[in-house]
Amino acid sequence: MTSNSGAKNCIDVSHANVTITLVGSNTLSCGITSYGALVKDGMDNTELIIQCEHAGEKGHQCTEESCGSLKAEGTATHATAIGNITKNRNIEKEAGFSNLMIKGGIIKAKAGDHNCAIGAACGSHIFGGKHAENIRISGGIITAKGGDDCAGIGGGSCVPVDGIYITGGTVYAYGGQRSPGIGSGGGDSENLSDYNVSNIMISGGNTLVKAVGHKASDMPGIGCGKKASGITGEAKNIVADPDTGYQGYIQDGISETEYNFTDESPFQEKQDIKVDRYFTVVYFGPFRDENKINSDTKEQLGANHIISKTGGEGFTGEQLRELAKTNGKDKDGNSFNLEDFTLPNQDQINAINEAKKNGKIGDYPLTIATGNNTQVTITVSLRGNGTDAAIPDGETESGMVGANDVEKETGGKAFEEDEIKELCGIKGKDKEGNNLKLEDFKIDEGQLKAINEAKTSKNTGKFLLTYETPDGEKVTVEVLLTGTVEVSFDTNGGSKPPEMQSTDSGKKISKPEDPVKEGYTFEGWYYTDKDGNETEWNFDDPVYENMTLKARWKEVPTTETTEQSMPTTETKTKSASTTEKSVPDWEYSRRKISEQTVSRTAKTGDETDIVYCLIALGASLSCIILAKKKLFL
Template identity: 45%
Template sequence: MDQEQFKKINEHKTQGKAGEFELTYSDAKGNKVTVTVTLVGEYDAITENPDTGEMIKGKHIISKTGGDGFSKKQLKELSMVKAVDKDGTEIPTEDLSFAEEEQIAAINAAKTAGKTGDFPLTFRTPDNTTVTITVFLRDEGTDAAKERQDDPFSVIGANHATQPTKGEPFTEEQIIGLCQAKGKDKNLDNAKILVDESQLAVINKAKKDGKTGVFDLTFSLSDGNKATVKVTLTGDHRVSFDPDGGDYQPETQTVKGGDCAEAPRDPAKEGYVFEGWYYTEEDGNEVKWDFRTPVHSDVKLKAKWKEADRTETMAAPTTAKKTKKKKTVPEWEYKKRVRRKRVSRTGDERQILCLTLVFGAALTGLAAGLRKKSK
C-alpha cells in the first residue's frame, strides 16, 4: 500500500474532513491497482461540552441570495445539525433549538433583499451546549431554499468581484478567494471549486495589458453545478490626439475605465476637409472613433483629412444669360445715321411708311414725264 497516500487519507479522516482520495496497492512483481477512498460526513463546526458530555455539530450553509427566506426546518436540514448526549445517544433534531432568533431574522432579511454576506447561526441542545455555523449568501449560484431536501443536491455560490487592472495575473486560488466562491457536494461536504481556465486567461491578459472592463468567470463543481459571476477590472486611461497638421493640439484626457472621452473641437487644415478622429485596431484597420464608446484602454486618436475638391472651393460660373439693355437713340442722332448710312431703324413702322410713300410719288412723277416727252 502506498504509505504517503495512506497517511493523507488518515489525516483527513482524523480531522473530520471529507473528500476523494486515491490509494494504490502493488505486489512484489510490480503489479498495481488504484482505488478511490471517499470520506463523507465532514462537519464545519463541532462543540464538545466537558461538563455535560454532550457534543453538537453542524455544516455551513451556502446559497444564492435573493428570493424567499429560509424556514427553520430548512436551516436544520441544510446544516445537518446533530447532537449526542454523554452516552453517545443522538438527541432528536426537533429538540435542538436556535439560540438567537435575531440571527434567523438577519439572514432572511438579507436574502429577500438580495444582499450578500456571511451570517452566523447558532444551534443549542436542551442542556445549552451550542454550536455556531455560517450561512454564506452569494450573488450567484444555487438557491438552497428552493431545493428539495429529500433529493440530494450540491450547492455552489460566488460573488461578483472588482479589482484594479495591471500587475500580476490572478492564480486560481486568488480568484476563488476574491470571488468568495464556495461549494458543497451532494453529501453537503465541502467540495473543490473548479475555475474556467479559458475565461481566467482572458481576464489575466486584460489585466496584464492594463485594460478595464467586465468579464465573465465561471466556477463549477465536479458534478457540473455552476455559478457564473462578473469580474470587473478598474483603472484610468489616457486618450491622446494627433491633429496631423491641424491648426491646434487637443489636450490629452484622463478617462476612468468605462466612461467616455469628450470630443474636442474639430481642427482645420488649409486645403483639406476634416473627416474625424480615427484609431488603429489590433489587426491594423483604421476605424473612426465614436465618442459615445466607453474607454477600456489607452487610446491614440489621429485626425483624418481628405484633400478638398478645388472646384468646390471656386465660385461657380453664372449660367443665366445676361440681358442686354436696349439703348435708346435720340431722334437727331437717328436722322444723322439715316443720311449717312441710308438705313432705317428696325421696328419704327411710321418712318418706313413715310419713306415708302415718298419713294412711290417720285416714281409716279418720273413715269408721267417720260410719257409726255414721247408724245
C-alpha cells in the same frame, strides 16, 4: 420453532450457502444441551446470510415496524443461539464458526449458559483447534447476549476471534462473566492465545454499536476475555473508521451512566478503540463543519456552514436548519429529528436576511441548539454569485457553491490559479455536505489566459471567469482590472473629432458635442462590443477599458421639382408681370426668357417646360415685328 427434546437443532445450515430472508416474526428456541437454534458448523467457505425483505433497497434503515424479525435462543447450558454447537466441537471440520453475513432484520440472540450468542461455541479452540472468523454485520438491529465466560458476539469460552466487521446497522452486545460484549470469551485456560482478539473493525456511516462488558468481573465492552486469575489475551487492530464524508464518535466509561466522549471525538480518520472500558459506544454520522459534545447531557450536535448567493428573499428558520444539515444524537445514541433543533438568536436571523435582501456579501454567524441547549454556531456565507439557497429547492442536487466578483489594479504578474480562487472567496459543498477544496474547482483556462494577458499588458477591462465543481455545478464571476482608461473619438468623415478623454477605470466620461457632416444627421457614438456588435454607447455607464467611439451618420434625402409644382410657377409669373408696370411686355418677356435659360438646364422628361419657352419666344418675336410695322407707318 422449538426444539426441547431429542438430539436435534432447530435449523442446521452447515456446509451450504444459505440465505434466510426474514418476513414477519420468527422464533428459534433450543432447550437441548450442546445443540442450537440456528446452527452452522465448521469453517469452510460456505456462507450464511440473514436479511430482511428490504435489504437490497438503497438507503433502507431497518425498523421494528418495517422489517421481519428473528428471536434465536438457547435455553439450556451450552445451547447455541446462532453459531456452531458444542456437540461437534471436537471434530476438526465441524468446529469453529465463520462467514456469517447479517444484512438486515430485527435479530435478538441469547445463548444458554457457557455459550456465545452469535459466534463460535464454547471450547471450539481447545477441543477442535478452531475459532470465530469473518462475522459481518451491514444492517439491521441486532441484540446479542452471551452466557458466562462467553461474549455476546465473537467467541465462547477460550475461543479466539479474528475478524468482526460492523459496517452498518445498530448493534447491542452484552458479555457474560469474564467476557466482553464483543470479542473472545473468558475461561480457565492458561494459554494466552485462547483469548486473543484481532481485527474488530467498526466503520460505515449510519452505524451504531453499543458494547457492554461484565461489571462484576471488570470486563470491557470490546476486547479479550480472561481467566479468573486475570490472565488475558492480546487485542490487535480494534478500530473505528468512518466512511468518507462521515465522522465518528466514541463514548466510553466505567458504567452505563458514567461515561463520556473520547478526546478524539469527533474524528474523520481511523481511531483505536480502548479495550479496557466496561462501556463502549461507537457511532458515525455525516461530517459536519461545527460539532459540539455536551459532557453533561451526553448529547452530540453538528451542523454545516451555509453558502448562498446574495439578493432575493431571505431564509426561513426551517430552511436554515435543513441547509445546515443539522444532526445529532441524544445520550442513548438516538438521532434527533430536524424539528428538535431551535434557532435561539432571532437577531442573527434578522441580520442574515436583511443582508441577503439588500444584496450584501459577507459571513454571518448562526447559532443552532437542542432542547437541552447544546449549541453550535455556524457561518452563513453570502456571495455575489452562485446558488441561491433560499429559493425552494434552490440547493441543487450538486450541492452549494458561491463566489464574489474581484477588482484588482492591472499590471504586474499574472494571477496564479489558487490566488484568483482565494481572491474570489469561492466556497462549495457537494450534495452530501462535504466541503470542496480549492483544487476541486476547475477553472476556465481560456478565460484566465485572457485575464492574465490583459493584466501583464497593463490593460484594463471587465472579464468573466467560470469555476466548475466535480459535480458539474458552475459559478461565473467578473474580474475587473482597474487603472487609467482612454476613450478616443472618430467622427467618421464628420467635423473635427473631440479630444481624447482619460479617466480611472469604472468612472464615466463626458459626452462631447455632436459632430456635424454636410448632408447627414448624427445618430450617436457607437463602439464594437465583445461579440462584434456595433452598440451605441450610454454615457451614464462606467468605462472599464480603452476604446474608440465612432460617429454614426444617416444621410439626409434630397427633394426634386415635379410637374404638380408648375401651376404655382405660372401664378408667380403672372403676378410678377402685373406688378412691374413700367417695364414693356416685350422687354419683360425677353428678360424672363434669359433668366430661365441661365437658371435652368433642360433635363430628360422636361418637354412641357420647353413648350412654354417656345411659346414665350414666339410671342416676343411677334411683338417685335408689330412694333417695327408701326414705326414705319
